[in-house]
Amino acid sequence: MSIGKYVTNPGVLGAAIGALGTAKQTQQMPKDWRRYLIWVVWAAGLALAIAGVAKQEDDERREAEIKEAHRTAKAEAKAARKRR
Numbered sequence: 001m002s003i004g005k006y007v008t009n010p011g012v013l014g015a016a017i018g019a020l021g022t023a024k025q026t027q028q029m030p031k032d033w034r035r036y037l038i039w040v041v042w043a044a045g046l047a048l049a050i051a052g053v054a055k056q057e058d059d060e061r062r063e064a065e066i067k068e069a070h071r072t073a074k075a076e077a078k079a080a081r082k083r084r
Helices: 010-027 033-083
Strands: none
Touching (some): 010 033
16 A cells, blocks of 8 residues: 555545645634534545545456456457357
């Protein structure tokens, strides 16, 4: 698991930089539940961005498997037509 793929991903970078805007927004707010809710929403966005990067490799591998299965099925169908 390489940290480089997380650090260079635009989604993760955008979510992490969003902390600056969140901090600026909550700086003037009273310390009540709304302030904490904003930080929870920001943390959820960051977690989703990180999870998306983590699953990206699995998605690419699954897509390659589907393409290979489609290619194999197409070749088998072509071979079956030739045998007729």
